[in-house]
Amino acid sequence: MGRAPKRLQIIADRLTRTSWHNGVAMSLYDRSTGREYHVGSGALDSRTPYFATGTTKLYTTSILLQLIEEGKIGLDDPFLTYLGHDKQYEELLVREGVDYTDRVTIRHLMSHTSGFGDFFLYKYQARTLKHAIGAGVDTAWSFDEVVQRSRSHGAVAVPGQSRKALYTDTNFHMLGRVIEAIEGENFGEVLRRRVIDRLGLTSTYLYCDPSDTRPINFMSKDREVRVPRTMASFQADGGIVTTSREALIFIRGFFEGYLFDKRILPRLYHWRPMYFPTEYGVGLMQIKVPWWMSLPHRLNAPPSRFFKSAPRSLGHMGLGGTICLYAPEAGVYIAGTVNQLLDPARSVIASIKMIEDVAYGGREDGAHRRGAALVGSPPAR
Structure with missing residues (x-):
């Protein structure tokens, strides 16, 4: 050090x-x-x-990559394979009268190409950062409300068809529920077992208790x-x-x-x-x-x-x-x-x-150092 x-x-x-x-x-x-x-x-x-x-999404991604490694999940599997074709998910992603919900894959969710509308903010108002958190409004939501909000906000694209990544917290909220279904325990426990304990972390955890005042206020x-109820609701997408x-x-x-x-x-x-x-x-x-x-x-x-x-x-x-x-x-x-x-x-x-x-540092030439790049890192474009 x-x-x-x-x-x-x-x-x-x-x-x-x-x-x-x-x-x-x-x-x-x-x-x-x-x-x-x-x-x-x-x-x-x-x-x-x-x-x-x-x-937080990186931590969720690391768990999903472990599950892929263990053969418990496939990138191109429909996410409903793990959540079941419950009525709760019917017409969750409808575009021009067609229900595409059962075509949304794990890859689509992880890459923000699912086409789901955002439960958190209507159609990417987050990109202008005009959100309730910034105003100090503290609200809470359940998974069922995530599903209901996403449905009411509407689909923004056919799964996998957008040229751009359409960032929405709905995607990783769904992935958190997929992880829970596969592992048979809540996301916080999976996070502890698969990431926190493996790396020997002692101050990292999933925020679930709004009375917890340890994290610094925004x-x-x-x-x-201070928006503790909001932060306790994010879970796998930001908690x-x-x-x-x-x-x-x-x-x-x-x-x-x-x-x-x-x-x-x-x-x-x-x-x-x-x-x-x-x-x-x-x-x-x-x-x-x-x-x-x-x-x-x-x-x-x-x-x-x-x-x-x-x-x-x-x-x-x-x-x-x-x-x-x-x-x-x-x-x-x-x-x-x-x-x-x-x-x-x-x-x-x-x-x-x-x-x-x-x-x-203070080098005048600013040259990149040799041999620093990680093995397997993608080439610069």
Whole structure:
């Protein structure tokens, strides 16, 4: 473990000096040196619990990959194979008068190509971040209500037919129920047994009790909001609590084969555009920030780095500025949160700065280090 470079601390401190951040925590691992770096500022440090939100989907994906490995589930199996053709699911996905529900596969759910409408927000209003959580409205829902809302919001595409990944929390909520049906226990227990215990995590868990005050409150612009009933309802699509230190252990375990055979990873790298500059594969994101978008944060960088694209990152980001990423060409892992609901770009910018500082340091040439890329990592396009 190494002492965090001063530059990393400066990045975090600049955020917490504003009224929009009560805390920032980031943990990084440099594959070329084997060093970890942990940065905390404000009310957050690398051991402070926070809501993992959308990065929870990576944990769910890791469980599904284990089930595939064990022959308990198939990527191209209809999800109703495991939930049964119950009346509850009839006409759940109807497009132009045709019910496509029984054609939705596990792959469709994992890749956000199912065509389901979103139970959480009507037809992607989340992309403008105009959501109840940001206003501090705390509501709860059950699985049955997820199904009812998704049906009433309507299908947005025929399964597998959209050119883009149409992100909806409904997909991973359904996958959580599939996992429970296969394993015969609730998602929190499966998570503990298949991920938490395997990696020796002690501060990571599924948030189920609204009276639990351990996770730090979200910031929404310049005010704190507490929405425990909402967070206890997300489950497999966004309900995990973790720390940056333990999220770093997880993302390394995901890509380095500690949770499943990493040779399966290339099967996930079938990218579709989602919202720029993010693409979605099967259960994970790819973030490719072009040079012109990253230029504003490079004003103090060596001139040779001005026109280089930011390091490509694989993993996931989530509501509230959470990230859990691996930059294969840079050979750097990063996990943590900037804990701000209404400006997701801040976590991406902070992660780019920190990845580049760890990977390239003060080198004037900014050259990529040899041999850092993970075996099995997809080629850059």
